[in-house]
Amino acid sequence: MFSLYRPKNSIGFIVCIVLSLVIAGCGGAPSNQVTIYTSVDRDYSEPIIAVFQKNNPELSVKVVYDSELTKTTGLYQRLLQEKQNPQADVFWNNEIVRTIQLKKADVLAPYKSAAAGDIPDAYKDADSYWTGFSARARVMIINNDLVPETVTETPASIPALAVEKFRGKTGMAKPEFGTTVTHMAALYTYNKGALGFTMNRAKSNQMKLYPGNASVRDAVVRGDIAYGMTDTDDVFAALDEGKAVRMAFLDQKQNGALLIPNTVALIKNSPNQDGGEKLVDFLLSHEVESKLAQCRARQIPLRPAVSRPDGVPDISSIKIMEVDYNKVAENVEPCLELMRTIFP
């Protein structure tokens, strides 16, 4: 079929590929390299790490970003499987459950950062394996075209998802991945019976499930559904694009909205422990929390003292769900089993 003789360019082509393959396989890491694994969206984390790099020119910072596609499983698995031969120095997670699971798997090293002194204890590990900072909250995103702002009654609470009035109009991400599973596990920790009951009702009330929080947001923006349960950062992204949506914090009249803080931790036996500690200190500084509050995601600072732009709520102004994150992490598995049976 193919005429067989014209080999010269093509042999060169194959040789090039094989050669570059060999070259790519060689080359080691320099000793001044700090490697950070982060599941924080690259748009927000990149400028912050750039600042650190600028402040510490003697270090060379390498970053591995996670993808939303793998729902933070990617870096978690990477850290877990590299346990014997760690490549990373610091893990900066955009949520908390995975970090706690990594602590249990003996991947993390304890480090008490001086910069974290004014962070509330609820967001720090008792053994100093991890520290939380800037957080996202669970909210309901509402389509302004379908629900005019004059309408105040919204399903901005978990029980309201089961109300007949909102039949077919609500949606959330699949309760098996990402922050949604953390949220469900938190509710499970509170009252598993109530969670099961409400979710069953919500399902028969034709609540829609989407692959992720971003898809929930997109569905609301498109007008497929009127209300969607998602995170603050997704809503702020939509608002920045000028979409006709608004948000309401969840369960303000019940348990309060779940806060999901960023967490940072040092990796056990990492190649550059000192550089890692430096980076952790930097990440826990006011500067970073303030930057995260100013970025597109508008992460909510855990320290009231940190300056924040308009639109980012003060943490004290929101009713926050009080949870023991360690318990939540423990409950993830049974909660997942429950969710599977409800949404087969």
Place this chain on the structure above:
Amino acid sequence: MTDTNMAVQTGVSMRNVMFKRGERDILRQMDLYATMGGITVLFGPSGAGKTTCLRLIAGLETPDAGCIFINRKEVSSVDKCQHPAKRRIGYCFQDDALWPALTVVKHLSVTLKSYMVDASQRRMKIDDLLHRFGLVDLANRYPANLSGGERKRLALARALAVEPDVLLLDEPLSSIDGPARNELITYLRQCKASNRTVVAVTHQLDEVYALGDYLAILIEGNLVQQGLIRDVVLNPQTRQAALLLGYRNFFLVKIENGMIISEFGRWPVEDDYNGLALAAWFAEDFVAASDADGPAQVESCRPETRRYRIGLSYGNNLFELLSDAAFQPGEKISFRVEQRPVIIKGDR
């Protein structure tokens, strides 16, 4: 004989057919008449356009000029081409073109499906074909597991299954030899029927004699000559045709008053022509004799069956002859001519 008369007797006729592939002329002004009830052999060297001829008859190609008739009905012309399936043809391709996914018996049953509606009739026909072509024991084999001869027989059985008006055989004996060849020749001769036109293609002279009733010689896209085999063989029109037909010795002779006059002898000829002409002999027409002062010199000597084929140089001519005795190259011999030559009229 006029064209119309010709068409009455012929099963397949091609008139003024031209065929080009790209810039190359494959067939030029072809006028072929294949007689019903006999086997017409298209004979010519490789690349002469023989296979193209068959493909045109089958309707797999459309001519660039001229028209083709089957049983007096026009089937192909420049702007019209009857579908191959409607022409009632059997075609044995040179490479058999057996369908790799079908067994022997399936080949026949699938082929018969569109021609014979009645299932029991079909079964009888298949049985008959399997017996006729000795395929009974091979009925459930795939083409990949058949020998060359068996494949040819299957191809032939498939072609005859449709009771074709025209049977086209493309190099039917190529790559088959030994007993299988003789067997196949018998099968091929059986394909003749009074209402069937068979056109076979070959480039081997012995196949012409083995199969043919009629002969058409095709050289470089030109139909040089056609007719009954013996007529054609004894009256080659060109030197090239004569060479193809096995003539080896050519010599310029003079024709005067109905006599052929040459160095080797005089023979009467029925021809009004007077002047120089090219005469041709077969190798066996010459007989060699040992003669140290002979006029010819032996150039080569190769054994052939019981005898030797001797290459001679005689003046500026090269001759071939058959001899019972072997000679050494370089040896001088003399020879005599025992048969009258044929006169090649086309090359006067």
Place this chain on the structure above:
Amino acid sequence: MSRTYAHYLSISRTGALVRALFCMILLLPIILLGVSAYPGWDAFLMSWQVFDRIALYRLSGSIILACWTIFFSWLLAFPVYAAYLGLSKRRRQWLLLLSLAPLSYPPFGAASAWMTVISYIEQSGAGRLLFEKRGMASQFLYSQAGCGWILALCFWPIVFLLLVLSAQPMRRHVEAAQIYLSRWSMVRYVLWPAWRESLLIASMVIGCLCMLQFETPSLMQLRSYPEEIFMRFSIPENEWKALLLCLPYVATAFVLAFALRRAGRCIDSRVTDLPFSTLPPLVVRISLCISFMVFLLSILIPLTALILYVGSSGILFQLIVDHNGRLWRSVFYALAGATLIVLPGILYTSKSSRVRSVAAPALFTALFACPGILIAAGWLRLRGYWPGMLPPGVGVASMLGAYATHRMLLGYGAGVLLWRTYGERQREFDALIPLSWITRLLRLYIPSLVRPVVVAIILTSLLIWGDVAITILLHPPGGDSLAIEYFNLLHYGSETRTAAIGFLMLFTPVVFIGIVFLLMGFGGYNQND
């Protein structure tokens, strides 16, 4: 089956050993993952409970989705194939090139585009004219069939390319059929057997790709089996269960491999183009129209959605400048990965094609169907076993290794097809020349096969181009790919930037392949008879 002298020459004991070793290396990461995750006997017995009602329900959902996708892919690919047969040589090559575009765009992106378009149509007046009832189109879209339709719009080129590259029935077979058979019999007894193998391989590949689809069905409100695997995998100390959930893939792979062996039973090694005259001009014209529609749907819909968002070409240009490094890195990953797949595949299949084992294709199919993230985890584990020995740069090597493990089926398939074009007799003859196999490889095989090899590498690289699962786990620090960037942006980026990257995702391969094809003087087909 007759065995020739060359046959004995070509499968030496060493060769068999090397092949077995190669398979072991491919399996090693998975075995390692399994061993490290093995929970002990009691827990092992308990872990079979993962195959509960819900898991089976999701499995059946994925299978139905795969069936729809395969069905639609055939439906879309055949008219294009018919149109291809009716085109002139040069136009055929353009058609081939164009058909690569849908493959290079991730199905997830296509799904988003379709959702946008359908939502727009339904909300505008045109939609109400087109569909009696509002929601009819979305009802279809948000079903297994709809999801299959979208996936098929991305995957149909696989069927088309395999038909073009491998399944041309011999011209004489078709001609003989033209003389003796009705149209229907020709399709049934001559064309179908010749297409059968390619269609089966294409369906296998598409089926596997569907069984890996996780985001797209999820976007369409469907439950899928990979979700189940992924969920298990995301729970600590549940990797074992995730591996166990892959067993149906392995079982199916063996069944398919058997089917493939049967289908390839009577393949003729000579390949020729189907003649133009086989298809009536009307059929060609109709299939050209349908092909136009197919391209319209599979390229233009996502493209329109992208262009609407991108807005101006300035943004695109700026983006190419910004992502220069990432772009080249992605191209390199894709090409290097594909080379690592195709070359070993060719070496692996270098034995006589008459002997077809079931184990190897079954193994490769199973690996192909398993979620990439599991294989990547295995490779991570493997990498972790050499503490200190490996520099971080080895990340690329292990990533490429994981690509190869995951997609060796493509290399195997390419090998089988390439050797078939080289010709059985030729190889038997080559085997009689007293040359070492390496000399034979370098002097005879590679120079003769180089063009199809390059084509195979490029086609395989298209499937790596959009890979996320493996890249995310194994890419070296600071070495992510365009696909990862795209998927990230899909979740949090601005629409303009996302669309612009989508544009790059869609068109880089087409441009790149176009350049390679031009350099190679396109595929020179001989159309003599």
